[in-house]
Amino acid sequence: MPGLTIGDTIPDLELETTKGKIRIHDYVGDGYCIIFSHPADFTPVCTTELGMMAKYAPELEKRGVKLLGLSCDDVSSHKEWIKDVEAYTPGSLVTYPIAADPKREVIKQLNMVDPDEEDASGNQLPSRALHVVGPDKKVKLSMLYPASTGRNMDEVLRVVESLQKAARHKVATPVNWKPGDPVVISPSVSNEEAKQMFPQGFDTTDLPSKKGYLRFTKV
Amino acid sequence: MPGLTIGDTIPDLELETTKGKIRIHDYVGDGYCIIFSHPADFTPVCTTELGMMAKYAPELEKRGVKLLGLSCDDVSSHKEWIKDVEAYTPGSLVTYPIAADPKREVIKQLNMVDPDEEDASGNQLPSRALHVVGPDKKVKLSMLYPASTGRNMDEVLRVVESLQKAARHKVATPVNWKPGDPVVISPSVSNEEAKQMFPQGFDTTDLPSKKGYLRFTKV
Numbered sequence: 001m002p003g004l005t006i007g008d009t010i011p012d013l014e015l016e017t018t019k020g021k022i023r024i025h026d027y028v029g030d031g032y033c034i035i036f037s038h039p040a041d042f043t044p045v046c047t048t049e050l051g052m053m054a055k056y057a058p059e060l061e062k063r064g065v066k067l068l069g070l071s072c073d074d075v076s077s078h079k080e081w082i083k084d085v086e087a088y089t090p091g092s093l094v095t096y097p098i099a100a101d102p103k104r105e106v107i108k109q110l111n112m113v114d115p116d117e118e119d120a121s122g123n124q125l126p127s128r129a130l131h132v133v134g135p136d137k138k139v140k141l142s143m144l145y146p147a148s149t150g151r152n153m154d155e156v157l158r159v160v161e162s163l164q165k166a167a168r169h170k171v172a173t174p175v176n177w178k179p180g181d182p183v184v185i186s187p188s189v190s191n192e193e194a195k196q197m198f199p200q201g202f203d204t205t206d207l208p209s210k211k212g213y214l215r216f217t218k219v
Numbered sequence: 220m221p222g223l224t225i226g227d228t229i230p231d232l233e234l235e236t237t238k239g240k241i242r243i244h245d246y247v248g249d250g251y252c253i254i255f256s257h258p259a260d261f262t263p264v265c266t267t268e269l270g271m272m273a274k275y276a277p278e279l280e281k282r283g284v285k286l287l288g289l290s291c292d293d294v295s296s297h298k299e300w301i302k303d304v305e306a307y308t309p310g311s312l313v314t315y316p317i318a319a320d321p322k323r324e325v326i327k328q329l330n331m332v333d334p335d336e337e338d339a340s341g342n343q344l345p346s347r348a349l350h351v352v353g354p355d356k357k358v359k360l361s362m363l364y365p366a367s368t369g370r371n372m373d374e375v376l377r378v379v380e381s382l383q384k385a386a387r388h389k390v391a392t393p394v395n396w397k398p399g400d401p402v403v404i405s406p407s408v409s410n411e412e413a414k415q416m417f418p419q420g421f422d423t424t425d426l427p428s429k430k431g432y433l434r435f436t437k438v
Contacts, residue, residue: 003222006346006363007334044403044433047426048393084426088433115226127225141368144225144361145378148385148405150394155374159364166367174267175369184263207266207303214263214307 004111006139010035010131011109015070017097018078022068025137027097031064032140032164033133034156037112037126040119041073041081045150049128050082050098051089056153057096065160067096071126072107072119075100101126117147130156132163169219170197182216191215223330225358229254229350230328234289236316237297241287244356246316250283251359251383252352253375256331256345259338260292260300264369268347269301269317270308275372276315284379286315290345291326291338294319320345336366349375351382388438389416401435410434 004010012025027033036053038046053067060067073081078098086092099106107113107126114127128145140163145151162173171183185194185202194202194215202217223229231244246252255272257265272286279286292300297317305311318325326332326345333346347364359382364370381392390402404413404421413421413434421436 005330006365007332042428042430042432043406045391045393047433048403052394080428084428084430084433087427088424111224113226141365142361142363144363146225146360146382146385148391149360149378149381150392150396152374152377152395154395155371158371159368162368163365166365172264172367173369174264175271176371176373177369184267187262205307208306209261209299209303211261211303213261214266214303 004109004131004139004142006142008139009137010133010139012137013106013109015068015097015099015101015106016075017068017099018075018082018094019097022097022099024068024133027066027068028133028135028137029066030135031066032135032160033066033068034060034130034160035068035070035110035133036128036130036151037070037107037110038128039114039117039125039147040071041077042084045128045147046071047081047085047088049150050085050094051092052153053096054085054092054094055089056157059157060160063160063164065132069096069098070101070106070110070112071098072101072104072123074102111142111144114147132160134163134167165219171217171219182218185215185217187213223328223350223358223361225361227358228356229352229358231356232325232328234287234316234318234320234325235294236287236318237294237301237313238316241316241318243287246285246287247352247354247356248285249354250285251354251379252285252287253279253349253379254287254289254329254352255347255349255370256289256326256329257347258333258336258344258366259290260296261303264347264366265290266300266304266307268369269304269313270311271372272315273304273311273313274308275376278376279379282379282383284351288315288317289320289325289329289331290317291320291323291342293321330361330363333366351379353382353386384438390436390438401437404434404436406432
């Protein structure tokens with residue numbers, strides 16, 4: 001079925017948004033971008049999500065991450081709906097653009113179609129798809145959630161921190177990792193290299209295989 | 220690029236696993252199944268993940284959810300590696316099957332390829348892909364994470380609860396929802412129907428649009 005997955009370059013589409021026309025690659029620029037779809041304006045989960053996205057936007061911005069929303073409603077609908085979004089989540093200001101895809105051209109290309117949902121006219125609707133796009137314009141990570149499941153912005157922030165740590169250091173983040181927790185050193189780094197790269201030191205976990213591959217450090 | 224996405228039926232492949240041969244549809248049965256890939260045995264993040272999956276398995280089982288792991292290592296490697304996995308996470312017992320895909324046939328079909336990783340021989344490696352498959356054998360939700368980002372089992376449990384609540388009632392879960400929090404009533408349910416379906420009552424949030432679409436209840 002639809003195509004876009006991790007590792008793919010996001011298509012450089014021109015989008016109509018609440019902030020005017022945007023080309024995706026220009027918008028991503030040299031930073032990261034979270035492009036996410038919502039099923040429809042004036043619907044319950046979406047209203048809670050877009051306000052929370054706005055609340056988290058400053059934390060994301062500190063990390064060089066922009067937000068870009070998208071649904072199949074038109075720009076005038078988005079603008080009316082933002083009043084509800086901001087009213088529901090006090091202190092939220094939707095300063096990020098929300099794109100309009102009434103012709104369903106973008107959602108197909110970005111793997112954002114919800115197969116189980118349609119509008120009153122039988123048109124396709126977007127899922128809750130979320131792609132984290134890196135400075136190289138490639139999809140680094142995707143969450144494909146259905147209309148019924150609102151996203152978890154703490155998880156979104158967690159994976160952004162993980163991706164950025166891995167991009168800066170030769171490390172990865174273990175299961176259930178939270179920002180501030182120790183990270184693991186990539187297997188491609190030898191112990192000799194690790195001593196240079198991580199002068200703060202590292203701890204190797206003793207395992208039955210004695211292979212010494214599980215090395216924790218702090219970065 | 221590769222295909223499988225939410226709404227698609229998972230291919231009914233026969234897999235070699237640590238628990239013998241398994242056909243995916245038989246294994247899913249009438250319940251849910253989380254099929255997830257890991258890049259490689261005897262690597263750091265994977266070792267932390269598979270032990271944690273084992274720790275969460277009883278909670279998932281209570282909800283009718285089975286686990287099925289997968290990488291491109293062979294079954295004998297998996298069996299050796301499980302000793303490390305269980306040693307690292309005390310109290311974990313890897314009772315779920317781990318499939319072997321040394322020919323890279325399965326990871327392509329299941330959209331589990333990590334485009335940025337390869338083994339010492341230049342072969343493709345799996346990403347940290349995770350698909351929640353429902354009793355109808357369709358993919359309900361996917362997380363496509365790269366090798367660097369270990370998954371969050373609390374988020375996995377959260378989305379399972381959300382999917383199952385939505386399958387049982389005409390509800391959805393708002394942003395950052397946690398089990399026990401109020402849910403929202405689907406827009407397809409009229410207020411009259413909602414009174415019948417939710418005798419415990421519901422609260423309609425007052426929003427600038429006055430459209431009355433944001434209705435919270437407990438189920």
